[in-house]
Amino acid sequence: MSGGISDLDKNRVLAEWLEWQLRQVRGRIRELEISEEQERRRRERAYAAMRWKIQPQRSSSVALLHRGDCSLYETAMGFLDREEALIALAEPDIEPCQICNPQTGLASG
Structure with missing residues (x-):
């Protein structure tokens, strides 16, 4: 070497x-x-x-419409577009979530 x-x-x-x-x-x-x-x-x-979602009705409460990013009702599917959310909100047995106020986003369209 x-x-x-x-x-x-x-x-x-x-x-x-x-x-x-x-x-x-x-x-x-x-x-x-x-x-x-x-x-x-x-x-x-x-x-x-930019979407909405419906929390199904339970025996003690009505169905709720939420903004898609509302943390009170977590779901990764079943989102509604603006038109569908407007229709849902017009239903007598669906109320808007009092926390995320989904109707605010609907009024601006």
């Missing part, structure tokens, strides 16, 4: 460098996955905020 770096040592250093690169790429992938999930949630919240 001469005074230079052996092929074995060169390849060990290369392997360490490649492993470091792989850790960096995997870290970036995790960051992008988190960012993508946050963006998906933001889009879902924005969609819900």
